[in-house]
Amino acid sequence: QVQLVESGGGLVQAGGSLRLSCAASGRSISTYTMGWFRQAPGKEREFVAAIRRSGSRYYADSVKGRFTISRDNAKNTVYLQMNSLKPEDTAVYSCAADRNAYSDPTADNVYDYWGQGTQVTVSS
Numbered sequence: 001q002v003q004l005v006e007s008g009g010g011l012v013q014a015g016g017s018l019r020l021s022c023a024a025s026g027r028s029i030s031t032y033t034m035g036w037f038r039q040a041p042g043k044e045r046e047f048v049a050a051i052r053r054s055g056s057r058y059y060a061d062s063v064k065g066r067f068t069i070s071r072d073n074a075k076n077t078v079y080l081q082m083n084s085l086k087p088e089d090t091a092v093y094s095c096a097a098d099r100n101a102y103s104d105p106t107a108d109n110v111y112d113y114w115g116q117g118t119q120v121t122v123s124s
Contacts, residue, residue: 002026002097002113009118012085020080022095022115030073033098033105036080038091050105058105085122092117
């Protein structure tokens with residue numbers, strides 16, 4: 001079992017930055033694909049970013065060039081650096097872990113473990 005705990009959310013003005021962290025416990029996530037998803041009120045959960053064990057990264061078009069996903073296997077932690085934030089980025093952000101190295105990293109139904117989420121609010 002893997003437990004995931006997100007942190008780093010908060011309230012920020014448009015144009016600002018936040019760095020989310022996802023700390024894993026229970027076992028090493030170094031071989032897992034790690035993803036970030038978000039869900040805004042009244043909307044479905046959507047893919048944000050993912051990183052494979054190889055280091056390959058994937059981004060939603062809406063965040064490409066503004067967000068960066070990274071991982072520190074020594075700390076068993078994944079990060080999401082969010083720059084140039086917009087009001088439409090407001091959502092609950094959740095991290096997820098997928099044991100399968102070959103799944104579609106943008107699909108939420110392939111992930112095996114989920115964190116509880118952290119709120120990000122961007123004011124205009």
